[in-house]
Amino acid sequence: MTDTxxxxxxxxxxxxxxxxxxxxxxxGVSLATASRALNGSTRKVADSYRERVQAAAARLGYTANLxxxxxxxxxxxxxxxxxxxxxxxxxxxxxxxVARGADxxxxxxxxxxxxxxxxxxxxxxxALRGQRPRGLILAASRASKDIAPDLSAExxxxxxxxxxxxxxGAGSDGSDVVRGVAIDNRGGAAELGAALAARGYRTAxxxxxxxxxxxxxxxxxxxxxxxxxGGEVAAVLRGGFTRESGHDLMAQALxxxxxxGTVVFGISDVVAIGALSALREAGRAVGDDIALAGFxxxxxxxxxxxxxxTVRIPLEEVGYQALHxxxxxxxxxxxxxxxxxLRDSTPLRDGGAADAAAxx
Numbered sequence: 001m002t003d004t005x006x007x008x009x010x011x012x013x014x015x016x017x018x019x020x021x022x023x024x025x026x027x028g029v030s031l032a033t034a035s036r037a038l039n040g041s042t043r044k045v046a047d048s049y050r051e052r053v054q055a056a057a058a059r060l061g062y063t064a065n066l067x068x069x070x071x072x073x074x075x076x077x078x079x080x081x082x083x084x085x086x087x088x089x090x091x092x093x094x095x096x097x098v099a100r101g102a103d104x105x106x107x108x109x110x111x112x113x114x115x116x117x118x119x120x121x122x123x124x125x126x127a128l129r130g131q132r133p134r135g136l137i138l139a140a141s142r143a144s145k146d147i148a149p150d151l152s153a154e155x156x157x158x159x160x161x162x163x164x165x166x167x168x169g170a171g172s173d174g175s176d177v178v179r180g181v182a183i184d185n186r187g188g189a190a191e192l193g194a195a196l197a198a199r200g201y202r203t204a205x206x207x208x209x210x211x212x213x214x215x216x217x218x219x220x221x222x223x224x225x226x227x228x229x230g231g232e233v234a235a236v237l238r239g240g241f242t243r244e245s246g247h248d249l250m251a252q253a254l255x256x257x258x259x260x261g262t263v264v265f266g267i268s269d270v271v272a273i274g275a276l277s278a279l280r281e282a283g284r285a286v287g288d289d290i291a292l293a294g295f296x297x298x299x300x301x302x303x304x305x306x307x308x309x310t311v312r313i314p315l316e317e318v319g320y321q322a323l324h325x326x327x328x329x330x331x332x333x334x335x336x337x338x339x340x341x342l343r344d345s346t347p348l349r350d351g352g353a354a355d356a357a358a359x360x
Contacts, residue, residue, distance in 0.1 A: 018062045027056035038062075078133040079109050079326055082124060084116045084140035088241065088270060089298040090315060094139050094168070097319025105327055107134060114140040116212065118148055125154045129161070135326025138167040138178075139319075141214040147178070166325040168318060169214060179325040181318055181333060185214055185295075188311040188338035189221030192265070192293060195340050196309075197229025200349030201263040201291060204231055207249040207275055208267045210238040215267045218295055222265050234262070241267070246274025254282050260289050263346060269294035269301040269310055276304060276345075291346040306344035313338055 024034035029049055037045045037053035045053075056062075079102050083091035095111060102109045112128065114121040121140065128136065136158060147155065147167070155165050155178065165178045169185065196204070204226055209215035215238075223233050237253060239245035246266050253264070264279075266272025272294030279286050286292050287306045294301055297312035314336060325331050 018060045020062070022060055023053060023057045023062045026060055027052040029053060076132045076134065077107050078131055079107050079323060080128045080131070080133040080136045081109055081111050082114050082121065082136070082138050082140055083111060084114055085241070086111060086113055089300065090268065090270070090296050091139060093298070093315035094319040094322070097316035097321075098137060098323045099319075100316070101320045101323030101327075105323070107327070116140060118151065122148075122150045122154055125151065125158065129154070129158050129163075132161065133163060135164045135166060135323075137322045137326055138165065139322070141169060141212050164326050166322045168322060179331065179333075181322050181325060181336075183214075183313060183318065183336060184338055185217040186221035186224075188313070188340070189218040189295065190225035191221075191338070191340050192295070192309075192311050193222040193225025193227075193231070194229045195225075195342060196263050196265075196291070196293065196346060197226050197231040198353050199342070199346060200353075201226075201261070201346070202231050203259065203262045204233045204265055205253050205258060205262055206233055206236040206265045206267070207246055207253075207271050208236055208238045209241050209245070209271075212241070215241070218267050241271060243270050243274035243277075246271035247278045248274075250275035250278035251282070254278065254284070258284075258290055261291075261349065263291040263293060266292070266294045269296045269298045269308060272308055272310075273300060273304060276308075287345055287347050293346055297341060302343075309343045309346040310341050311338055312341055 020034055020038070021031060023038070024031045027034060027049075029037075029052065033045060033049055034053050037050045038057060079098065081095060081098050083095065085091060086095070095109070099109050110128070110131065110133065112124045114124060121138075125136065136155070159165060166181065167178050168181050169183045193204075204222070206219055206222060208219050219236055226233060235253065235256075237249040239249045249271075250264065258264070264272070264275055266275050272292055276286055276292055279290055279292070284290050291309075293309040295311045296315065297310045301308035301310050318336060321334060321336070325333070
């Protein structure tokens with residue numbers, strides 16, 4: 001069925017947003033045809049009509065009302081991603097993978113920042129539920145492996161309305177509602193500890209975060225691998241996941257004296273880079289004097305001098321997997337391979353063995 005009304009010119013459209021009715025009138029088609037042509041309906045629209053509608057929408061500057069679509073469909077073309085800190089390259093790379101997958105699926109990513117505050121996370125999830133996103137990805141690490149009751153209640157309501165929840169690492173297990181993309185932080189850190197012990201290091205200082213599962217897993221794994229190889233963790237200092245925390249914790253450790261030949265393990269590359277700055281300020285040489293290692297393999301760690309020993313997580317792949325966990329009806333997690341990369345910040349010591357895991 002066609003509408004033979006006079007075509008609408010942009011300057012004739014009433015004040016305010018252009019509506020789907022305006023587009024249908026401009027294209028000379030029914031409202032239903034215009035809707036199917038623009039809103040991804042599974043019902044086929046003839047190419048000639050589709051082209052007319054799309055051309056009319058472009059002339060009028062029409063954009064779809066996502067809120068109205070969400071109300072009609074029960075869900076929107078949005079993926080909500082919750083991260084702890086968007087300035088942290090760790091979350092930036094995960095977001096890049098989510099965005100790549102979303103673009104392939106014709107979806108838009110909304111990012112919210114939790115600042116690792118459980119109450120804030122609950123408020124954000126509650127607010128995001130109003131947008132009716134297709135999926136909700138929880139990328140921010142938390143203080144417990146179990147999802148807190150308040151957050152769990154919000155996620156249950158989100159899932160009951162047709163959305164899908166995905167959690168990275170902690171919080172991804174033990175729930176019928178949540179799909180999980182697991183990251184073996186403990187195993188990767190254990191491999192790093194063992195590799196550094198094999199290179200001849202016997203004393204380690206760990207710069208960790210307080211009350212965060214990801215940090216606790218990395219501390220436990222590193223301690224396990226390092227002590228099994230004959231080393232000893234002399235101190236574990238706790239702060240946060242920021243560069244400033246790494247700098248301040250390293251300064252604190254130096255005030256208590258760090259012997260030459262010690263290896264410092266920063267719980268993330270960002271923390272380790274902060275520690276590197278404090279070591280230089282104190283006149284200590286990174287590598288030959290005090291060795292330094294991190295975790296994550298962010299690009300900056302490859303560019304500092306000396307290049308930073310670390311554990312590589314395929315962070316963009318983590319985000320890409322999380323997107324598909326949120327959108328695919330049938331989904332099975334693929335194994336994520338973590339890799340120890342030994343670089344110049346942890347040179348071989350007397351009695352240590354060279355390791356084939358050295359990386360660029």
